Amino acid sequence: MRARLPLQLLIGAAIFAAFALAALVSFLWVPHDVTALNIAAKLAPPSREYPLGTDHFGRDMLSMLMVGARTSIAVAILAVGIGMLAGVPLGLWAAARRGSLIDEIIMRGNDLVFAFPSLVIAILITAVFGPSATNAIIAIGIFNIPVFARVSRGAALSLWTRDFIMAARVAGKRAFRISLEHILPNIANVLIVQGTIQFSLGILAEAGLSYVGLGAQPPTPSWGRMLAEAQTMIYTAPRLAILPGLAIVLAVLGLNLMGDGLRDLLDPRLRRARQ
Amino acid sequence: MTAMIEARGLSLAIHGMPILRGVSFALREGETFGLVGESGSGKSMTALSLMRLLPEGAEASGEILLAGRDLMALGEAEMCDLRGREMAMISQEPMTALNPVQTIADQVAETLIVHAAARPREARRIALERLARVGLPPDAIPPDRYPHELSGGQRQRVAIAMAIALRPRLLIADEPTTALDVTTQAQILALLKGLVREEGMGLMLITHDLAVVAGMADRVAVMQEGRIVEEGDTESLFTRMRHPYTRALFEASAHQPERRPTARAEPLLVAEDVVREYRMPGLRLFGPAPRFRAVDHVSFTIHKGESLGLVGESGCGKSTLTRALLGLDPIDGGRIRLGGEEITAGRHMPARLRRRMQVVFQDPYASFDPRWKVGRLVAEPFHLLETPPEDPAARVAEALADVGLPADAADRYIHEFSGGQRQRIAIARALVLKPDLVILDEAVSALDVSIRAQILDLLADLQARLGLAWLFISHDLNVVRAITDRVLVMQAGRIVEEGETERVLTAPEHPYTQTLIKAAPQIPAAWRKALHG
Numbered sequence: 001m002r003a004r005l006p007l008q009l010l011i012g013a014a015i016f017a018a019f020a021l022a023a024l025v026s027f028l029w030v031p032h033d034v035t036a037l038n039i040a041a042k043l044a045p046p047s048r049e050y051p052l053g054t055d056h057f058g059r060d061m062l063s064m065l066m067v068g069a070r071t072s073i074a075v076a077i078l079a080v081g082i083g084m085l086a087g088v089p090l091g092l093w094a095a096a097r098r099g100s101l102i103d104e105i106i107m108r109g110n111d112l113v114f115a116f117p118s119l120v121i122a123i124l125i126t127a128v129f130g131p132s133a134t135n136a137i138i139a140i141g142i143f144n145i146p147v148f149a150r151v152s153r154g155a156a157l158s159l160w161t162r163d164f165i166m167a168a169r170v171a172g173k174r175a176f177r178i179s180l181e182h183i184l185p186n187i188a189n190v191l192i193v194q195g196t197i198q199f200s201l202g203i204l205a206e207a208g209l210s211y212v213g214l215g216a217q218p219p220t221p222s223w224g225r226m227l228a229e230a231q232t233m234i235y236t237a238p239r240l241a242i243l244p245g246l247a248i249v250l251a252v253l254g255l256n257l258m259g260d261g262l263r264d265l266l267d268p269r270l271r272r273a274r275q
Numbered sequence: 276m277t278a279m280i281e282a283r284g285l286s287l288a289i290h291g292m293p294i295l296r297g298v299s300f301a302l303r304e305g306e307t308f309g310l311v312g313e314s315g316s317g318k319s320m321t322a323l324s325l326m327r328l329l330p331e332g333a334e335a336s337g338e339i340l341l342a343g344r345d346l347m348a349l350g351e352a353e354m355c356d357l358r359g360r361e362m363a364m365i366s367q368e369p370m371t372a373l374n375p376v377q378t379i380a381d382q383v384a385e386t387l388i389v390h391a392a393a394r395p396r397e398a399r400r401i402a403l404e405r406l407a408r409v410g411l412p413p414d415a416i417p418p419d420r421y422p423h424e425l426s427g428g429q430r431q432r433v434a435i436a437m438a439i440a441l442r443p444r445l446l447i448a449d450e451p452t453t454a455l456d457v458t459t460q461a462q463i464l465a466l467l468k469g470l471v472r473e474e475g476m477g478l479m480l481i482t483h484d485l486a487v488v489a490g491m492a493d494r495v496a497v498m499q500e501g502r503i504v505e506e507g508d509t510e511s512l513f514t515r516m517r518h519p520y521t522r523a524l525f526e527a528s529a530h531q532p533e534r535r536p537t538a539r540a541e542p543l544l545v546a547e548d549v550v551r552e553y554r555m556p557g558l559r560l561f562g563p564a565p566r567f568r569a570v571d572h573v574s575f576t577i578h579k580g581e582s583l584g585l586v587g588e589s590g591c592g593k594s595t596l597t598r599a600l601l602g603l604d605p606i607d608g609g610r611i612r613l614g615g616e617e618i619t620a621g622r623h624m625p626a627r628l629r630r631r632m633q634v635v636f637q638d639p640y641a642s643f644d645p646r647w648k649v650g651r652l653v654a655e656p657f658h659l660l661e662t663p664p665e666d667p668a669a670r671v672a673e674a675l676a677d678v679g680l681p682a683d684a685a686d687r688y689i690h691e692f693s694g695g696q697r698q699r700i701a702i703a704r705a706l707v708l709k710p711d712l713v714i715l716d717e718a719v720s721a722l723d724v725s726i727r728a729q730i731l732d733l734l735a736d737l738q739a740r741l742g743l744a745w746l747f748i749s750h751d752l753n754v755v756r757a758i759t760d761r762v763l764v765m766q767a768g769r770i771v772e773e774g775e776t777e778r779v780l781t782a783p784e785h786p787y788t789q790t791l792i793k794a795a796p797q798i799p800a801a802w803r804k805a806l807h808g
Contacts, residue, residue: 164641
């Protein structure tokens with residue numbers, strides 16, 4: 001019997017897939033070149049030529065949003081990647097050596113990172129190394145590390161008391177191997193759910209950094225900077241602010257719905273209830 | 276006498292799966308009604324149907340008459356009023372049944388306040404009185420304690436006090452003592468018996484244990500696959516056993532596998548003066564943390580091919596000792612040697628020593644990684660070999676065949692197997708390296724009696740064929756009697772008695788062993804004789 005997919009997962013995945021598709025298509029084709037300025041057609045209303053109109057430099061809004069999706073998704077994916085690649089092994093290590101000095105050092109290190117206001121540190125990093133998409137990725141990624149370390153440690157700790165882990169220990173397996181073979185596959189569902197949530201937070205953080213000018217640099221379009229540039233014309237052309245704002249809200253909403261749906265789908269307790 | 280509560284043709288389906296098929300019974304005031312059956316027979320669902328607390332997707336039909344009123348026709352609000360006031364329930368797990376952040380007096384008083392039976396001050400007075408009634412007098416157990424400050428038996432007493440706060444007419448007890456030790460079980464059962472007698476309520480006692488109902492119930496019903504297959508006065512039911520299922524259940528619960536006593540020649544595992552301590556949370560900021568000695572100078576020997584039992588109640592140090600024997604935790608004193616070689620915890624223990632010992636755990640549902648196939652699970656101990664076997668699949672098939680499972684079981688996931696089959700797979704995993712010693716940690720405690728009988732037969736047969744030594748850890752004296760030659764009795768970290776199983780269980784010397792044996796519920800010998808005579 002196939003389990004029914006949660007409705008919110010379908011809706012969330014559909015919204016996110018639309019953005020991902022737009023980002024992918026933008027690599028091959030966009031309606032208009034986003035670097036080409038066309039002052040003659042500035043602030044044009046939506047038309048057949050410009051489906052979502054143009055901005056104050058006459059750039060096509062649809063093309064800008066498509067390329068902006070690319071920036072947002074790339075930054076968020078890489079930031080989540082950094083968080084997972086560094087955080088999950090740290091969390092598994094802490095869980096395997098629970099109660100030891102290593103566990104203490106890792107978890108207090110986590111607390112230390114958590115204690116810093118993340119946006120301020122991101123601003124600091126970009127201020128020192130210069131604003132760019134790469135530095136935004138690193139800044140957001142660093143703050144994902146303790147999240148994944150904590151989540152994977154917590155999930156792994158409850159597994160370490162289970163009998164099948166004891167059986168693996170009786171089979172002479174070392175903590176490293178048990179973590180890899182038994183713990184990691186069994187906490188994958190938790191990590192996937194946390195990953196989608198961190199992904200949506202990454203999109204928000206990227207938009208925030210770009211808004212203050214510390215993310216992707218011109219002429220690379222980004223949702224956050226589109227918002228920032230639109231704010232002076234909020235009364236004359238509200239469309240310029242509404243469109244990128246809507247894109248951010250929809251992408252984050254879609255990812256959060258997806259995360260909730262995945263949680264329902266992957267939670268063994270709920271799964272058992274459905275069977 | 277008229278019935279206080281009566282079920283007529285009660286049927287229940289959950290998501291279209293039939294659970295109960297026309298269950299009918301009646302319960303009189305002041306009567307104890309035992310409902311016996313194996314897991315999945317529908318006994319708990321019968322209780323939940325009476326309370327109308329059914330899970331999602333459940334469809335019930337039939338009639339439930341409480342003093343002539345059909346509960347099936349009542350709305351949720353009216354049921355809420357009845358629950359706690361007219362009928363109450365206590366469940367198996369006293370820890371999850373209590374709110375961990377509320378004091379015990381408040382929890383008992385809550386029932387009274389919810390039903391507007393008393394003002395808060397008055398409710399507290401009644402709560403204290405009820406707590407005293409269940410054996411928790413305020414001067415001995417402060418009523419402002421939280422559930423985690425109590426023992427399992429005391430928690431179950433609190434749960435009972437909550438249930439009887441409003442003096443309901445019907446008390447449903449669903450496996451009320453299954454999670455408790457035998458001596459605690461005896462006390463809780465005595466308490467329930469006294470409540471029925473003095474308060475005149477009806478008690479519906481749900482259990483899998485025939486011996487418990489034999490000592491408690493006035494009438495017994497035996498359930499199988501959602502039906503009551505036999506019902507009658509306890510004594511006549513036990514002495515006649517008209518239905519074959521009742522007879523099968525009875526025989527399985529007293530099952531003794533055929534086995535020859537094993538010779539004791541060569542010592543295999545020798546434990547000398549083993550000590551294991553835990554550091555307890557310090558009470559003072561400075562100064563040494565107090566230490567708790569879980570295993571206290573334990574010495575014993577397991578001989579080659581011997582079946583040794585280890586009996587004790589929860590917290591006596593059995594599991595700590597098991598982990599030390601397996602070389603998983605370090606010991607703080609003494610020595611453990613296997614075949615002359617010393618067992619040391621951690622990575623210093625050589626694989627060649629490790630592979631002579633394997634283990635089978637209690638819970639067949641927690642013993643396996645749910646994401647692995649059975650073939651890989653059974654093959655996991657191959658990790659202890661320097662070179663992997665040439666034909667791992669054949670070795671796995673052989674181990675599966677040893678425990679009576681087909682070779683194609685290896686290609687399936689663990690959730691496709693029942694509890695009994697899983698325990699066979701756990702034994703196959705323990706046997707795949709052909710060890711000298713297998714530690715069975717409550718290995719049959721979670722199984723139904725009929726499955727338990729099969730596993731005991733399997734263990735006896737494996738020992739005869741493979742010449743294995745068992746260390747059989749259990750709290751169940753019947754099981755220990757069935758499968759071991761010699762037994763150790765452990766209390767508070769010490770071995771208090773040791774000897775031939777039959778001798779220890781029939782003529783115990785140590786007062787603790789005597790208490791244990793006296794507390795274990797028994798089916799009266801006269802009834803057994805009547806059945807077999």
